[in-house]
Amino acid sequence: MEYFTTELLTLLFAALRSATPVLAVVLGEAMTQRSGVINLGVEGQMLLGAMTGFAVASVTGDPWLGVLAACFAGIALSMVHAILVLGCGANQIASGVAVLVLGSGLSAYYGTPFVGDKIDTLGNLNHTFVSDIPMLGQFLGPITPTVLITLLAIPAISIFLFRTRTGLRWRSTGESQDITRNLGHNPMHYQLAAIAFGGLMSGFAGAALAVDYTANWVEGMTAGRGLVAVGLVIVARWNPWYALPAALLFGASEALNLKLQSWGVNISPYLLATLPYMIPLSVLMLSYRGLRASGGGMPAGLRVVFQSAR
Amino acid sequence: MTSATQPVVKLTLRLLSGPAGAVLVMTAIFVVATLAFFAINGREAVSLFQEMVMGAFGDSYSFSETLVKTAPILLTALAVALPARLGLISVGGEGQLYLGALFGTGAVLAAVDQPGWILMPLMLTGAMAGGALWGVIPGLLKTRLGVNETISTLLLNYVGILLVSFVVHGPWKNPNSLGWPATIEFPAGAILPQFFDTRVHMGLVFGIVAAVILHILVTRSRWGLGLQVSRSNPRVGATAGISYERNVLIVMAVGGLLAGLAGIAEASVIQNRLQDGLASGYGMTGFLVAWLAGQHFLRIIPLSVLMGGLLASADSLQLYAQLPKASADILQALLFIIVLAVASLWGRRRTT
């Protein structure tokens, strides 16, 4: 029994570590979509954040500066999406893909000189009071600051969205821009802020991956995590609290893949590697009825985006 | 301004504010942006730009290599454009390409001893089936379960790539390849015909023919008109007997089929086997080209050639200026952003 719980907890915390970057993007993109804008470019923003974070951490020797720089990089790139969508009225899906390719190219290009650099990491909770907690200490010890920050963001976002007036206007922008206008506010301001916040979170997520989790940079290292996160936003019904189990689902399937291999399970690692993509897809399929019944939870403004392909 | 020049100026302005003007502005901005990109990175901007153009179209070898890249881009762009006519946003070209390669290879492996006139059609049919399958699945998910096709096609892309890895590392791995994950070499009967002494192959012809056929079908035929009705108002379409759901499945299947052909062409002619790394991002490039073309099938043809040239010339950038491959991706993205911005602004101007 004890072996079983140890294994389960190991898996859970491995899933959490693996899920953190994805969770951060889900939270950011959920906020963006709550204002009625979808941004597929989060994948590119994540890559650019990862590269910038790593490069700055390498050059300055300070990983926290790297994380900060990554956030700014994410915001900067997201502004391209904002200019295209809000400024020029371009199609959101197309613009997102453009941002994705741009971020991917820029990070590969400017990241090349930094490959192989060694950086200091953010440290973890080992050797603090946390790791001395009986039983759980060994699992809580390896937790790093980015995990904590991301977890804290969940209640913060929830309070903002559902308990503040600004949050209310934010959400109403996603439901109907007219309502917001009638209330005397410019919906574009909220959408701009939403896109920027998404940029911040995806840049942060990239730093969590490169500066924190792997302390390394390789081009394309996000491997589609940003795009999966966009799907997970729907799985999470645009609710920050549901984002955690949604992201954990992804992280668990990744961790499971490796765990199964190390247990000697006889399934091809490639088939196992499809799990992180199939599981969110299955959840999307299964939640059909629930979505229909409750109206989906999708901000109405978003529905229009998905229906047009100009 | 004299009274003689006034109408000329007016006409020019009218032309410029139309699509011709948009294209001019886009091209100008793109050239400037490219030169600026080279200059910022400390390279001889103008000569490098020339090198790039030469690398794409300069001699017969370069041009043939451009056409090699054009074929899969053209086909995957069509795979995006057709569903777009129904208002669907599919980003699934990459996955459909891989599945087409997968099924096509399966056909080859099953019939490997057959003569060419049996093997080739089997291979092509297999590829079309595989690509169509990977298009229909998101289609069904959308019509039956309301799953958004952009998300489902994106996720299925990764699954498709992994499925190819699975067979190539496992059941279909060539026992003589010393463990290197690849299938056996395709027999000569399974290799698409090529032109002259180059790597340009029939896939290009498939693509051009498909583009023309689709154009005629969608703009002239009853079905095509039905598509347009279905897209703008599915309910009205339904009363006229046009099923939105059925159209979704048709366009996704046909689009997937075309991307599947691109996949088997790559495997058959270019790689001569199925292996990992079959298609470096053609799906995404196809998406960009479809959008650049405004989802117009005929416009996709020249744009695919241009994009093929851009990608094929990427080596000259590395060879002559030590610019990493990624510079081609940046230029691709810049082009797309410029086109999106200008097209949207121009479109806005006309409606206001």
Add this chain to the structure above:
Amino acid sequence: MKKAIRTLLATSILAISVQAAAETKVGFIYVGPKSDYGYNYAQEQGRIYLEEHMDDVETVYFENIPENADVQRVMERMVRSGVEVVFPTSYGYLDHALKVAEKYPDVHFAHSGGLKTSDNLMTYFAEIDQAMYLAGVAAGLTTGTNQLGFIAAHPIPQVLRNINAFTRGAQSVNPEVTTSVIWTSSWSDPTREAEAAEALISGGADVLTGHVDSPINYVQVAERRGVYSVGYHADASQFAPKGWLVGAIWNWGPMMVNIVNSAKDGSWKSEHLRGDLLTEAAKLSDFGSAVSEEDQQTVLDRREAIMNEELQVWAGPVFGQDGKVIVKEGDTMTLEETEKMDFLVQGVQGRLK
């Protein structure tokens, strides 16, 4: 005065062009970034060595070229721009290189690894499994849990040789040792490598090694979790000052110089050129502080034995994972057999996927 300047200018231009004509252009193609402290880094070091040790050689290189037919175009462009000796450095380039070699019979191709040649294409490689065997000895002497972890990319013979050599080296000093293998299915995927490393450590391994393009990821995880690491391709000890044991590294430079010289003076042989510990094409890196003096000596003694052929890494008996005999006592595997290796030895846990 003007005439003098003109003559000077003319002669210098002549000199430059003559020199340019005499210079041999050599081209390199890497599958990944040259600064990965791993496989590509090692090849790049070879290129730098070549430039430093040969006067009339000019090199160009391409990074991040994937192992598919795109590389054919890259090679062709290289050749068209005047490159006379091409080094396609990644295993998966072989068939493509053969095709391009056929088209340009006057250009010489030296491919890294593989067992196919043509008139103008040879292969070069090194018996780095000898070094991995020694690294395994160090690991076997140091491990406390008797569990080793190996992070592997693809189950091709080169990788299997390393897993098996490492395990056999460890078993030779510590018969209880087992090696757990996790496949990442990619030459380079830092996230997966990091996760695999974490999983192996959680499973009990206290020495990590691997065969992926860059050792940086698992070495850093090992250091963070306080376990030992053994490197591969290049010396990555700076990433693990405490836990680094030793590394198996390449030393391509001298071999590359020989190859280019043979192309220039006509002594080119289309062969399978193989270096080893003796010829120093594969080496053992410096030891880390975690290896005791005594253990270092044991390893070095073994190295002597390998170099004067007293000890053969692939001499029988060799048992498979299921315990069956693959190589009988008294037999030794041939070069070709090792380069076609398709099994894992006893003591290795993990599926041969």
